[in-house]
Amino acid sequence: MTSIHPTVLISPKARIGEECNIGPYTIIHDNVVLGRNVVIGSHCEIGISTRLGDGSPLYIGDNSLIRSHSVFYESSSFGDCLVTGHHVCARELTHAGKGLQIGSASDIQGHCEIGDYVRTHRGVHIGQKSKIGNFVWLYPDVLLTNDPNPPSENINFIGAEVGDFTVISAKSTLLPGVKLGKHVLVAAQSLVGINVPDKKLVTGVPAKIVGEASMLRMKNDIRVRAYPWNKRFYRGYPEEIICQWREEE
Numbered sequence: 001m002t003s004i005h006p007t008v009l010i011s012p013k014a015r016i017g018e019e020c021n022i023g024p025y026t027i028i029h030d031n032v033v034l035g036r037n038v039v040i041g042s043h044c045e046i047g048i049s050t051r052l053g054d055g056s057p058l059y060i061g062d063n064s065l066i067r068s069h070s071v072f073y074e075s076s077s078f079g080d081c082l083v084t085g086h087h088v089c090a091r092e093l094t095h096a097g098k099g100l101q102i103g104s105a106s107d108i109q110g111h112c113e114i115g116d117y118v119r120t121h122r123g124v125h126i127g128q129k130s131k132i133g134n135f136v137w138l139y140p141d142v143l144l145t146n147d148p149n150p151p152s153e154n155i156n157f158i159g160a161e162v163g164d165f166t167v168i169s170a171k172s173t174l175l176p177g178v179k180l181g182k183h184v185l186v187a188a189q190s191l192v193g194i195n196v197p198d199k200k201l202v203t204g205v206p207a208k209i210v211g212e213a214s215m216l217r218m219k220n221d222i223r224v225r226a227y228p229w230n231k232r233f234y235r236g237y238p239e240e241i242i243c244q245w246r247e248e249e
Contacts, residue, residue: 031057031074041068048073053092061098112159129159136162139170148176165230183228185213
């Protein structure tokens, strides 16, 4: 059964799925499609219209959770099981797969592509024209920049690209146009201005490739390689994906 707080403002043009729960003082604009069993917290604004979009609706997939004080613009799509923290902003033309987790106070600037099961922590900034693969981790205060000569018009932006399974550690920055391969590890507080091939470890300011990510061992058991991380960490992923990872070992 759908539950809508009496203070909520919902446009009659919005399409709300079954069994949704919408909290106090939230606004749902015209161009919005919510899937089934979507929970939206208090003081959110969903589907803000903008001339920077393409006129398509904001789509939020089934079984999603948007926590309080979050803002989403129209002309974006988010697959099933989206989860956000508080005070999140997602701009127009963001297209994300299923299982995206967005940390509190994070900012997605739109005009970007995000794969399945991407996890971001607090304070992550994803600039326009970014491309992020599947199963990527972005830790607190990671920045994906896009302007090679700030300030520039957005037609000059060059987004960073991040490959599947890559981990970008806390307070690291990717400069415009940087391309990271699959299973890359970026160490904390790195400033990355170079392209990084698959499975490499990069660290420093400016960042340099220092070896294979697989050379790192778990601190509590040096017999276990820390990377690729999906050979040892499974929490929160669907069973069919975990089985696939285990079969690949």
